[in-house]
Amino acid sequence: MAESSLKEQLSSAVKTAMRNRDKLRLVTLRTAQAAIKQIEIDERRELGDEDVLKVLDKMLKQRRDSARQYDDAGRQELGDTERAEMVIIEEFMPAALTEDELDNLISAAINSTDAQGMQDMGRVMNELRPQVLGRVEMGHLGKKVRAALAG
Known part of the structure; x- marks a missing residue:
């Protein structure tokens, strides 16, 4: 059974x-491995790098949300732990996109899907998702696409 390079890393x-x-x-890395292994067992298939990136991206989002909630509740030490885990997970993610690169990808996706307005946002997002996986926060991407389609 051949392991993907991300799983090997x-x-x-x-x-x-x-x-x-x-x-x-x-603990952080073992948690990531356990999440990957759970999906492999549930789906009865070997995960490739793209699937591993999805798992890591989901873990980042969970930690980002948890850190925000801990901070709001005045639990700074727990928020700091979540942020430390995010730094560890981010080591395995591809390099983040710059705003210019993101704008160029959005423009290209709008052109390739012939998007005319907000009703086409789903098509544009589906076009972009594989290209930006792990390289930009999806909430930020959604706001940028919405702004580009609005005007």
């Missing part, structure tokens, strides 16, 4: 974290 990072006795890093 995660596995290697887990071993390094164990050797270095880096508890937070080890």
Whole structure:
């Protein structure tokens, strides 16, 4: 059973974290591995890099939301832990898109789908999603697409 390169990187990072006795890093990476393994078992298939990126992106979103909730509740230390986990997960994500690159991708997607207005937002987002996976927060992408389609 051939492992994808991202899964191999995660596995290697887990071993390094164990050797270095880096508890937070080890727990975070093992959580990611467990989430990936759970999906593989549930769907009875080997996950590729794109699927692993989706899992990691979901984990980032969960931690972002948790950190915000902890901060709102005055639990700064727990919010800091969530942000530290985000930094660890982000190491395995592709480089983030700049605003200019994102604007260019949005323009190209609008042109390729012949989008005329807000009613075409779903088509534009479906066109963009595979290109930006893990490289931009989807909420930010939605706002930018909405603004581009509105005017």
